[in-house]
Amino acid sequence: MNEEAKELNELEFEQPLEEEIESIEVSPTKRRVYTEQGDPEIESLYGKYKRGKLVIQPDFQRHFVWDAKKSSRLIESALLDIPLPVIYLSEEKDGKEYVIDGQQRLTAFFSFIDGQFPDGIDFKLTGLKVFTELNRKSFKEIDEELQDKIRYCKIRTITFRRESEADLKFEIFERLNTGAVSLNDQELRNCIYRGPYNELLKKLSKNKDFMDLLGLKKPDERMRDIELVLRFAAFYHFTYLKYTPPMRKFLNKDMEKYQDISEVDAIELENAFKNAVTIIKSLLGNHAFKRFYKGDEKNRDGYWEPKKFNASLYDILMYSFAREDKNKVYQNLDSIREALIYLMTNDQDFIDAIELSTSSVQAVTKRFDKWRLTLQDIIGIAKKEPRCFSLKLKEELYKNDSTCAICGQKIQDIDDSAIDHIEQYWAGGKTILENARLTHRYCNWARQRKD
Secondary structure: OOHHHHHHHOOOEOOOOOOOOOOOOOOHHHOOOOEEEEOOEHHHHHHHHHOOOEEOOOOOOOOOOOOHHHHHHHHHHHHOOOOOOOEEEEEOOOOOEEEEEOHHHHHHHHHHHHOEOOOOOEOOOOOOOOOHHHOOOOHHHOOHHHHHHHHOOEOOEEEEOOOOOHHHHHHHHHHOOOOOOOOOHHHHHHHHOOOHHHHHHHHHHOOHHHHHHHOOOOOOOOOHHHHHHHHHHHHHHHOHHHOOOOHHHHHHHHHHHOOOOOHHHHHHHHHHHHHHHHHHHHHHHHHOOOOEEOOOOOOOOOEEOOOOEOHHHHHHHHHHHOOOOHHHHHOOHHHHHHHHHHHHHHOHHHHHHHHOOOOOHHHHHHHHHHHHHHHHHHHOOOOOOOOOOOHHHHHHHHHHOOEOOOOOOEOOOHHHEEEEEOOOHHHOOOOOHHHEEEEEHHHHHHHHHHO
16 A cells, blocks of 8 residues: 555544553453354355355455465365364344454355455465365365365354353453454444444444545545544543543443434434534644644744544544534634634643543543633623634734744744734733734743743
8 A cells, every 4th residue: 555545544643542441340240251162064154154144254354365375275274184273253133143253264265165255356276285286276176075075174163142241242352353453442343233323333434524534535444433433422422521431441332322223313413423524624624633733942833733633632523513503603613713723732731631641531521621611612602801813813914924923933824823912811901903913822822831
């Protein structure tokens, strides 16, 4: 994959989406996983697969990554009666069994019987070291005796029954996650919590405006875009006041509760999601969910984070705009944008809450509260002496002279400029043209810290 494609199809985050889980809170009466062991023949598993009762390529495992040589070596192992690794399956509410570990092996067996790989390329054996005479032959071209050896090859399977405790089941699936590319949490959820809600999350992740905000041209290959939709939904359903860490369990709880979501709830969630996405696109465009950094003493020019996504900013913005009236927000877009940049550059408590221990209750509550109060101060009913100058005035000052009134250097980007009260606001200075001057955000911040 070239670098441009990588940038367009893989999300990069400032912090992990979900911090490590330290403990699993499962009551003593539920600390049990129900399993069923068996030694079915490949023919039996193949029959289930053809009837749609065995799903070997659920959406969380989108690609068959083995090549023809590795697949052929597996077939040779079966012909040599070499014991094969255990296949792990999960029985779900729909009565089907989903492959948790062993997708590549089963796909290789089934593809050989079918005569072609999932991508349509013919499967002919290659690279065999013992049965060399079978190289370049398909399943139909080998002796019937050898065909039967493959069909009736037994393989140990362990199936997790549907009545197993969900949180414990999730933890065990993660421990079984031994593939070359380990499954992440959302890929596991996609298997465990299948149903209407899972499909709704996928649908919302493909919203054109949402993909634009994430900078994606196609769905993220590791389902991180879907997990972001789930983060929005979890905070929307439970509110940040009922958040309890770890984030992983908070998201699992939402998926479990709404797994069979009603049509009414689905419509409500979709409308709230689209409302938030539409507003944020107008507010921030391609800077959505990214940090703005003020300059420092050595380089006073501030800048937008070019690539890395900040999930903490995502949470508060999506949550706050989900229920807001778009018309009221659009009347105050400039002030809201300025207020957000101000928090990211001047409010250290807010900065810490989006940078440090971001999944703690304290950090979550702090950033949600600060942003909610800031937003309501702008679009709420109560009005008071404005603290922020208008964007129109800033644009006029920047156009006339983009020099910082404090350090005397040129300001490179209008987003890095701030209109400073010559007489400080807290000291009674008015938010009027005569009391305004254009500065770097850093210079304005440094001046305030000295005063």
